[in-house]
Amino acid sequence: MNKQPKYRQVADALRREIDNGAYPPGARLPSESELSARFAASRNTVRSGLNLLVTEGLISSSQGLGYEVRSHEVFKLNASRFENLSFPQNGDAYSTDVTNAGRRPHQTFRVEMLPAPEEIAAWLKVEAGAKAVLRFCHRYVDDVPWSTQATYYPGWLVEQAPRLAEPGDIAEGTTRYLADHGISQIGYFDEIATRMPTPEEARLLEIGAGVPVLLWTRTGYSDEKPIRCTITTFRGDLNRMNYEIGDLAGRNEDL
Amino acid sequence: MNKQPKYRQVADALRREIDNGAYPPGARLPSESELSARFAASRNTVRSGLNLLVTEGLISSSQGLGYEVRSHEVFKLNASRFENLSFPQNGDAYSTDVTNAGRRPHQTFRVEMLPAPEEIAAWLKVEAGAKAVLRFCHRYVDDVPWSTQATYYPGWLVEQAPRLAEPGDIAEGTTRYLADHGISQIGYFDEIATRMPTPEEARLLEIGAGVPVLLWTRTGYSDEKPIRCTITTFRGDLNRMNYEIGDLAGRNEDL
DNA sequence: TTGCTCAACTTGTAGGGACAAGCTGATGGA
DNA sequence: TCCATCAGCTTGTCCCTACAAGTTGAGCAA
16 A cells, blocks of 8 residues: 555546646546546545645636636736836726737726725835725736736825826826826835735635735835835736846847 | 535634634644534534635644644845846855845755756747756755755856856855856846645645745846746745835835 | 426535544653 | 653544535427
8 A cells, every 4th residue: 555645646646647638728537436436535535635636726626517627828917017117108007018918908996095004004104094095906807807906005195196086097097197297106116925815815816726816016116205005916827927137128028 | 594604604713713813823723623513513514614724824734733823924035136236246145135134044955967848948048958057956044944946057058157067056156156257147037926836846845735836937148148047936925025126226225 | 499497417515433643741660 | 850651632534425506418398
């Protein structure tokens, strides 16, 4: 007998077969009862093994349908160029980027005024609980949930740029709107983290077990101080972030 | 009766109690049999609920000990400054960074010559399977596994910088060594991705279920072409990446 | 053809039991 | 005092059963 527990043997065998292409992305695995017969194990044991692969993000299951091998088509976001500092574009950067990639963007939108949560306050360098404006949106690519984005603006900024606190989109793009009101961003500070989604996030992004989220926190600075903090929550399986540092001058056009 | 299945109710109740501090990081949860009594559910049902929290990365379990609330003390790595392009430092950037953070670095090391895997070849812009040098290391912080790092150098570079292919550390740091041999890096292209660890990665980094890895692929360019590609695999729960874009001039010293 | 129902599949949920294996503290004996 | 042993706790593995719930396609009726 092997030393590995039986449910791990099941998972390892299936993982190997997925890796070497016996079950390509999109393919359906044999049913639990078939696997149960093949491995001479109870249905529960097979389920434990399959569950391992689900939490590894390799397969997903749905009631009535069976287990399916996950496929990934990743979207690469060039964070260095995402918002051009020198020439703020018209429209928002996300729609532009997605359209340029030949895919269809769609977003829903919400504006709130609320006290700044502790973490946000730290980024914006204001008191925790100070007044802040939250502009929140859900973003889809080809109708697949892609990311949620929450941008916080410090309360003092609203006096200079009142439309921030008004509901509804800012057609020319907030970066451009701010620039037109004398508030230009001269730099960003980005932080990237990953973790498993909360149930709320899993619901919004329609991800099951085994898919982590990628958290992108971008704090924009004007000449003097932070003027906004954007937290974007991506599906980790569909998104990658790119940064260029130093003088690359288009050496990566093909990527 | 609630519409939520019982094992989810168990998970939700415990998650709430963890979130509001009833079980602080490091605390032990009641045993399965206690929870089983409290929720009037079988041990199997309680285990399903606990397993959800494990895959969310909220708690971890060990045989004989029970379930423990995970704690996170994150290490932030400033990728924009990690390797200074203008003034290559002595020694490797990792040891310097960790020591500066008041923590103790430790690493093991390995050098290999091998055909470049497909993905690496694409980054290095060489033929897939072309000769490449792999310098691989495991890194620890305060004896906790922190990351694994694989750096690939294209074969043609070894003629100019033969020590790359020799086993053993390069004391002055490879960036400095390359610079001293007329190969200076003028820029980087970074890609950041996340996913669940393979069983191999989970073993090396000593992470259990519910902790994603953060993959950092950095391709370094000399004047002409890519000269190295470094893939770093971090524990996602302990690491964050920072980037500075534009003119921030030390506005984030405190972070 | 079209549309409905239903049987036969799938996984999901919930319970039961049994024993293995890891950890800890109490209880000894040396 | 020190150390080995062991009882009694913990979770890990594996089996069984039963029924609920989602999906699909065959087949019948209009």
